[in-house]
Amino acid sequence: MNRDEIVNEILKKESAICVGLDSDFQLLPDFLKNEKMPQFAFNKQIIDAVSDKVVACKLNTAFYESQKMAGWQEMFETAAYIKKNFPHIFLIADAKRSDIGNTCLQYAEAFFSHFDAVTVTPYLGKDSILPFVSKTEKWTILVALTSNIGAEELQLQRLETQEFVFERVLQNTKNIVSDSETRLMYVVGATKSEYLEKVRNIIPNHFLLIPGIGAQGGDWESTIRLGKTKNDIGLLLNISRDIIFSSKDKNFAEMARKKTTFWQEKMKPLLFNP
Amino acid sequence: MNRDEIVNEILKKESAICVGLDSDFQLLPDFLKNEKMPQFAFNKQIIDAVSDKVVACKLNTAFYESQKMAGWQEMFETAAYIKKNFPHIFLIADAKRSDIGNTCLQYAEAFFSHFDAVTVTPYLGKDSILPFVSKTEKWTILVALTSNIGAEELQLQRLETQEFVFERVLQNTKNIVSDSETRLMYVVGATKSEYLEKVRNIIPNHFLLIPGIGAQGGDWESTIRLGKTKNDIGLLLNISRDIIFSSKDKNFAEMARKKTTFWQEKMKPLLFNP
Numbered sequence: 001m002n003r004d005e006i007v008n009e010i011l012k013k014e015s016a017i018c019v020g021l022d023s024d025f026q027l028l029p030d031f032l033k034n035e036k037m038p039q040f041a042f043n044k045q046i047i048d049a050v051s052d053k054v055v056a057c058k059l060n061t062a063f064y065e066s067q068k069m070a071g072w073q074e075m076f077e078t079a080a081y082i083k084k085n086f087p088h089i090f091l092i093a094d095a096k097r098s099d100i101g102n103t104c105l106q107y108a109e110a111f112f113s114h115f116d117a118v119t120v121t122p123y124l125g126k127d128s129i130l131p132f133v134s135k136t137e138k139w140t141i142l143v144a145l146t147s148n149i150g151a152e153e154l155q156l157q158r159l160e161t162q163e164f165v166f167e168r169v170l171q172n173t174k175n176i177v178s179d180s181e182t183r184l185m186y187v188v189g190a191t192k193s194e195y196l197e198k199v200r201n202i203i204p205n206h207f208l209l210i211p212g213i214g215a216q217g218g219d220w221e222s223t224i225r226l227g228k229t230k231n232d233i234g235l236l237l238n239i240s241r242d243i244i245f246s247s248k249d250k251n252f253a254e255m256a257r258k259k260t261t262f263w264q265e266k267m268k269p270l271l272f273n274p
Numbered sequence: 275m276n277r278d279e280i281v282n283e284i285l286k287k288e289s290a291i292c293v294g295l296d297s298d299f300q301l302l303p304d305f306l307k308n309e310k311m312p313q314f315a316f317n318k319q320i321i322d323a324v325s326d327k328v329v330a331c332k333l334n335t336a337f338y339e340s341q342k343m344a345g346w347q348e349m350f351e352t353a354a355y356i357k358k359n360f361p362h363i364f365l366i367a368d369a370k371r372s373d374i375g376n377t378c379l380q381y382a383e384a385f386f387s388h389f390d391a392v393t394v395t396p397y398l399g400k401d402s403i404l405p406f407v408s409k410t411e412k413w414t415i416l417v418a419l420t421s422n423i424g425a426e427e428l429q430l431q432r433l434e435t436q437e438f439v440f441e442r443v444l445q446n447t448k449n450i451v452s453d454s455e456t457r458l459m460y461v462v463g464a465t466k467s468e469y470l471e472k473v474r475n476i477i478p479n480h481f482l483l484i485p486g487i488g489a490q491g492g493d494w495e496s497t498i499r500l501g502k503t504k505n506d507i508g509l510l511l512n513i514s515r516d517i518i519f520s521s522k523d524k525n526f527a528e529m530a531r532k533k534t535t536f537w538q539e540k541m542k543p544l545l546f547n548p
Contacts, residue, residue: 024380062373062380068387072346098370098395099336100422106298106336113342121372123397123417125424143397148374150399153446154439160432165439172427 001090001116002137003182006207007232009055009088015264016233016271018056018092018209020240021046021078024063025071029248039064039074040081042252046244047082047089049253053260056090056236057082058209059115079114090236092117092209096143098124104131112138119143119187119209122169126176133176139183144169145199147189147212156195166195170202181205185236188227190218196226207234213263214242224270233271239263275364275390276411277456280481281506283329283362289538290507290545292330292366292483294514295320295352298337299345303522313338313348314355316526320518321356321363323527327534330364330510331356332483333389353388364510366391366483370417372398378405386412393417393461393483396443400450407450413457418443419473421463421486430469440469444476455479459510462501464492470500481508487537488516498544507545513537 010016023039023046035041047057064075082091093115097107108131111118117139120132132140145155145166155166163171174180188199190212199208208227212218220237227235243263247255284290297313297320309315321331338349356365367389371381382405385392391413394406406414419429419440429440437445448454462473464486473482482501486492494511501509517537521529 022377060373060377062371062377062384065384066380068350068384069343069347073343076342096372096395097336098372099334100420100424103296103334103336106340110336110339110342121370121395121397123395123428124420124422125427125429127422127424129424146374146398148398148401150374150401150403153399154397154442155399157439157442158434160434160436162434165428165431168431169428 001088003207003232005088006055006090009090010233013052013055014268014272015053015055016235016237016267017054017260017264018058018090018236018238019046019050019054019243019260020058020060020094020211020238021244022060022063022240023244025067027245029252031250037070037074037077039067039071040077043078044081045253046256047086049257050243050260051086051089053257053264054089056092058092058094058238058240060094060240076114083114090117091115092119092141094119096121098128100124101127101131104128108132108135117141117185122173126172129173129176133180133184136183139185141185141187141209142169142173144186145188145192145195147191147216147218151189151192164198167198167202170199174203174206185209187211190220190223191216193219193222193226196223200226205229205234207236209236209238211238213237214239220267221270224267228271237267275362277481277506279362280329280364283364284507287326287329288542288546289327289329290509290511290541291328291534291538292332292364292510292512293320293324293328293517293534294332294334294368294485294512295518296334296337296514297518299341301519303526305524311348311351313341313345314351317352318355319527320530321360323531324517324534325360325363327531327538328363330366332366332368332512334368334514350388357388364391365389366393366415368393370395372402374398375401375405378402382406382409391415391459396447400446403447403450407454407458410457413459415459415461415483416443416447418460419462419466419469421465421490421492425463425466438472441472441476444473448477448480459483461485464494464497465490467493467496467500470497474500479503479508481510483510483512485512487511488513494541495544498541502545509545511541
């Protein structure tokens with residue numbers, strides 16, 4: 001999907017919500033746990049229920065890998081189902097991968113066959129990011145400033161130039177390819193909204209993927225106000241547990257839809273009013 | 275495996291070599307590519323041939339993930355085969371994972387069921403590392419200073435305190451649990467041996483996993499001289515491509531053994547002579 005297609009979807013649905021399918025097997029409704037592919041069965045019902053209210057869908061690979069081969073299959077089945085039935089939903093593998101150059105090509109191959117985007121961590125530098133970004137028609141989402149407490153230990157340390165480490169990551173990578181605004185996004189946690197002005201000073205136009213809304217209690221209002229781009233919103237607002245685990249009853253998908261609608265209506269004025 | 279067991283193996287075999295099964299499907303001998311599980315068939319022959327010359331074995335997950343479900347299966351079959359037949363070989367999943375706390379627990383579950391150790395990246399801070407380190411009887415190997423060019427862009431930048439970023443990573447994590455020397459190792463590339471004194475100033479006793487020897491041309495002599503611990507070697511010296519792709523002929527495993535012996539004999543005096 002190209003940037004225009006993502007933006008059109010946001011404007012059409014009046015939503016910038018990314019639903020996070022962190023479908024932890026332990027937390028699934030009990031009646032699904034005996035299904036042949038319980039995570040896939042769960043994801044299918046969730047995405048069927050919320051597809052017209054979300055513009056993106058993020059699968060955190062950890063929750064599938066913990067189920068070994070079976071989980072890996074459930075993840076790819078989910079991805080294939082979404083791409084087939086909802087081709088306009090932007091599909092993200094939240095894999096936070098990283099390795100030296102020749103090895104990253106292998107990860108790019110693993111995920112770009114089924115997903116539109118993959119998340120990547122920056123500790124190893126540009127040569128570990130280029131193999132992802134060099135794939136045209138696909139998106140790399142670089143982890144810049146995360147929503148957890150530990151972000152302070154490194155990302156929010158100052159370099160001798162007085163820049164924060166996360167600022168250096170943005171500076172180093174923002175021009176990694178000439179058209180990076182059309183295939184590179186950044187992760188910035190909603191719990192770190194006080195740094196969004198700094199982020200936007202360095203990358204005024206790149207799309208941001210924002211975790212930390214909902215269960216993690218991130219400040220979504222400041223995030224939207226300070227994070228929105230001038231012309232095309234430029235935000236994907238991820239909500240995972242708060243939507244997908246709204247209920248453990250038979251009506252879990254319906255409740256997930258209700259929660260999605262709740263968030264969509266709450267965010268709409270801030271996102272779309274001038 | 276505990277630290278004593280690893281050290282005993284090193285002393286017994288007079289080797290600190292870790293063989294890296296970066297078994298890229300494209301690079302396998304052609305006559306293996308039609309096997310039902312080509313990567314597993316390849317790995318099995320390699321490990322059978324070198325098992326008495328190596329103390330550790332590292333599987334880089336990228337080379338298996340690129341083959342999707344099948345590759346994931348080949349990786350776990352390989353791990354199970356090694357643990358069953360060579361229980362004293364220290365088995366590492368080189369996964370370079372990272373995520374926020376609750377999610378990391380999922381990764382720990384994925385890898386610690388089959389492997390003795392998993393590699394982890396430090397960009398997200400201690401709360402992203404603790405879920406791994408808190409597993410007793412298992413090892414976390416934290417990426418500190420990598421062997422690629424891009425290491426300079428972040429790991430070798432100076433903080434306002436004048437520490438290098440990688441030094442802060444070591445400082446922040448070295449006491450993450452009270453007995454960290456018995457379940458936390460660090461990755462330090464052999465191409466960065468000029469920094470090993472700094473590394474050993476901060477962590478004199480932790481084991482180091484050293485990539486970059488062989489195809490990447492790292493300085494193994496300086497690495498051993500400056501990196502060895504006082505009492506128990508404290509090094510795992512990884513060689514991947516240079517061993518496993520010694521030949522593409524029927525005798526590839528025998529050639530891999532020859533190359534392993536070549537390295538083992540070359541390193542032995544520096545490792546074991548006082």
